[in-house]
Each structure stands twice: as structure tokens, then as C-alpha cells.
Amino acid sequence: MQNLLNYINGKLAEPCSGQWLDNINPAEGKIYCRVPDSTKEDIQLAVDAAQNAFSSWSTMPTEERTKILWKLADLIDRDLEKLALAESIDNGKTVKLAKSLDIPRAASNIRFYATAAQHFASEAHVNENDSVNYTTRFPIGVVGCISPWNLPLYLFTWKIAPALAAGCTVVAKPSELTPMTAFLFSQLCREAGLPAGVLNIVHGTGAQTGQALIEHPKITAISFTGGTVTGKKIAGTAAPMFKKLSLELGGKNPNLVFSDCNFEDAIKNSIRSSFTNQGEICLCGSRIFVEQTIFDRFVEEFVKQTKQLTVGDPLNESTNVGALVSEAHLKKVLGYVALAKQEGGKILTGGNQLEVAGRCANGFFIEPTVIVGLDEKCRTNQEEIFGPVVTIMPFNTEEQAIAYANSTPYGLSATLWTENLKRAHRVAHQIKSGIIWINCWLHRDLRTPFGGMKQSGVGREGGLEALRFFTEAKNVCVKL
Ligand code: TXE
Secondary structure (H helix, E strand, O other): EEEOOOOOOEEEEOOOOOOOOEEEEEEOOOOEEEOOOOHHHHHHHHHHHHHHHHHHHOOOHHHHHHHHHHHHHHHHHHHHHHHHHHHHHHHOOOOOHHHHHHHHHHHHHHHHHHHHHOOOEEEEEEEEEOEEEEEEEEOOOEEEEEEOOOHHHHHHHHHHHHHOOOOEEEEEEEEOOOOHHHHHHHHHHHHHHOOOEEEEOOOOOHHHHHHHHHHOOOEEEEEEEEHHHHHHHHHHHHHHOOOOOEEEOOOOOOOEOOOOOOHHHHHHHHHHHHHHHHHHOOOOOOOEEEEEEHHHHHHHHHHHHHHHHOEOOOOOOOOOEEEOHHHHHHHHHHHHHHHHHHHOOEEOOOOEOOOOHHHOOOOOOEEEEEEOOOOOOOOHHHOOOOOEEEEEEEEOOOHHHHHHHHOOOOOOOOEEOOHHHHHHHHHHHOOOOOOOEOOOHHHHHHOOOOEEOOHHHHHHHEEHHHHHHHHEEEEEEEEE
């Protein structure tokens, strides 16, 4: 059985404890490798290495850093097939999605920030005949990046790329459920010639390894993506230590379908936004609100197309929906289906664990599930399920649609389907979410701010926002 290794000070290393965690292939329900069960000691070694590397990395000409990062992105492209297969085996997602979304996006994240750093300029404020102010920015120091299991390499690189490009050195902790591609990535860092200590990857649980990382006094900033409950815990530890925090948390995103939409487009993309990556994307539109006049037609067509999705072996190129990430998560999602029934919901399709024949017989599969008959206030419609489960509800007026959209503690993203230009903007401006998609979904431009309002997070990633996060501003005033 393969033992994955930490990446500390440029070397691959066993955990100090000599202890390992089992890593399960969710499509087979079988242990297939082991992950370092790292402790405070490993974190200390990683922070020491990152501190030692900081002065040379942060003062290296930006162009030099760009070259190294660009090489890393090229190596991801070279290893696309291998990384996509590894991601699929580790997470349960379809290999088709890993090949078309996760791994190409990991390379784009690195390339984007490798070049963005070169366009990151100082601001100047000139007060004629009196003074000149210029605001320069310095890399903040050694930072912690904690990433989740749903888009493993994609979100791992989304954090470390701006940190490294800004001149910070990094201690990163990938999710213990999906450590494989971060491990493979550490090998690529060595090949690309990333100097020792600039990036350190320490594997292990959130409670032990993650907690040691966020508590470490030399970690100046923490970038975290994960659940809202964990985000609250991290803020509780980090805020009193005055660490800078970026939290990208959960969502319960509304998908509003108006009767003046392009119906085929709305259906096709609502199927995508409901079930892509088994619904395990913080941006999935899990609450679908449809204008009453087209409600029955929408539900009928949506259910028909949901039934056509192929669920099963993620390595099969024709599979649309793979396995959930873990048995615990499968139980959580099935628990929400049971809750929906208790709350009076009617399951129109799905709702059950799915038994797949052959090698995936013990995998964690669930049928894509469509529920109607619930109101917007019930728990099923208030709490993040994070699986292939959606509810569909009717609305009568635009005001009602907006009120329903805003009725949860979350505010990450929202999608609108309407051909009415004025309405599209009017509604977009009234929805309390950080990201609004009009007649599209998951249509990403890496320059745009990414993040949520309310309990969906604090701060924004993406574009220059992330470079600002990983740097400290210093204003210099010169009296003329
Ligand atoms: O994530 P956690 P979990 C949501 C989704 C899911 C729920 C719980 O609803 O069902 O969160 O998922 C690390 N100090 N999202 O429990 O715990 C952990 O090791 C430091 C939304 O699996 O948030 C992992 O690396 N780190 C989401 C990372 O945090 C800690 C993506 C995320 O794990 C820690 C994933 C601690 N005390 C789940 N405890 C999104 N926003 O996309 C855990 N971790």
C-alpha cells in the first residue's frame, strides 16, 4: 500500500509521528493508500522552512518567480491524464470532469497568478503643491492555506498560486479525504525547481494538523475554503491572534427561473448547476424557484432529464455523476433526504443510495434527487446539503422570488434565468450574494472577485483581491 509523504523544505518526508491515516477510494469503498497523520512537530518544521525561505523568495524579482510558477503550470498540463485519473480515484468525481475542469483549472490558476503579479502596481495619490503619497505592498509573510475535498487540486492551487506569486511562503494543508493530487503536485514542485521551503505541504486531519497550523504564531494569514462550521472555528482561533483571514464557506444558492427565460437553456444549465461534481460544489444551485406559469412544464422536463443522467463508475467516460466523497458524507446527504420527507417533501426522482454492479459495488453512490412540496423556511431549504439533491418551488412575483432567494443565512451565489434585461439587473442588485450569474452558471473569469456574503464567508478571492490579501499595504507620504 502506498504511503503518501509530506513536502517540507523541498523534501518528501514521513510524518514525525510515524502514524498514517487510511485513504479510501469512494467509488469502491476500499482503502487504497495512506496519508501522513501529521502533528504539531511537522507543522513546526514546515513553518521553520517557510520562514527561512521567505527572505529570498519575497525579494526574488517577480519575473523570476513567474518563470518558476509558469513551469509548474506546464508540468500540470503535461501530467493532465495522470492527475485527472488520480483526482477521480481519490474523490469519486468522474474522470471526464477532472480532465475537463479540475486539472486544466489548476494549471490556469497558477498561470493566471504567475502573470498577474507582474501587473500588480503601486498606487499614488498626488496632492498638488503639497504632498505625494504612494502605497506600496509587501508580501505578508508565512501564510497558511487550507483546502477542501470537493475540488482538490483546483482549490489547492487557487490559494497557493496568489500566495506564492505575491512573494509569500506557504504551509498548505489539503483535505485528508483527498490528499493525492497535492502529493503528486509536491513532486512537480521539485521538478520545476521551486526553491526549498517556499511551499510546504503537510497532510493530516483538520482537528490535529489544521488546528496546529492556524494556531501557529508565525502564520500571519490564513486562506480557508470549507464548511461554515469549520470556518467559524478557525476565525475563533485566528481572530484574537490578529491573523488576516479569508474564508470561503458554504452556500445554499438560489436558482431563479422566470417565465420569460430561454426554457431549453434554463433546463440544461439547471441540470448542470444541480448535479455537476455530484452537487459537491459550493456554487451549485440547490434551491430552484420557478415562476408559477411555467412551473409544471419545468418540473416535468427537469425530472425527465435528471432521470437520463448516468450514475456510476467515475472512470467510465460516459458517467455523468460519480461517487460521493465518503461514507459519512453519503449518510449526511441521505439524512437530508429523510428530513425532506419528514418535512412534507415529495421525492419526484431519486432519493436512494444506488448500488452499482462490479468493482463499484461498495461505493458511495446516491441517485440524483428532485424534491417538491417544501416551503423556503424548512431545514431542507436552509441548510447546505452538498450533494446531488435539489428542491423546486414555485413563485408568483419578482418580489417573492427575491425574498425566497434571500431567505437563508448564506449568500454565496445566485443564478437568474430571464431574457428581460431590466429585470435581470434589477433582481441581481437585490440578491444578497457575492456572485450572480445571469443566463449562465460557473462561467468563471479569474479576474473577478470570488466569495460570499453573510455566512458564506469573509473577504474575496480571485483577481487582484487575492494578491491584496497576501500583501500588506504601506503608505509613504512625501511632503513637497
Ligand atoms: O469540511 P471542513 P467537511 C461544506 C459541506 C460539507 C461541510 C463539511 O456542506 O458537508 O462543509 O465538510 C480542514 N482547523 N463544505 O467537514 O471540515 C479540513 O481538514 C484547521 C463546503 O469535510 O470544512 C479540510 O482540509 N483546519 C466547501 C478543510 O478544513 C481544519 C467545501 C475543509 O474541511 C479544521 C467542503 C480546524 N479545526 C465542504 N477542521 C466549500 N465552501 O466549497 C477541519 N479543517
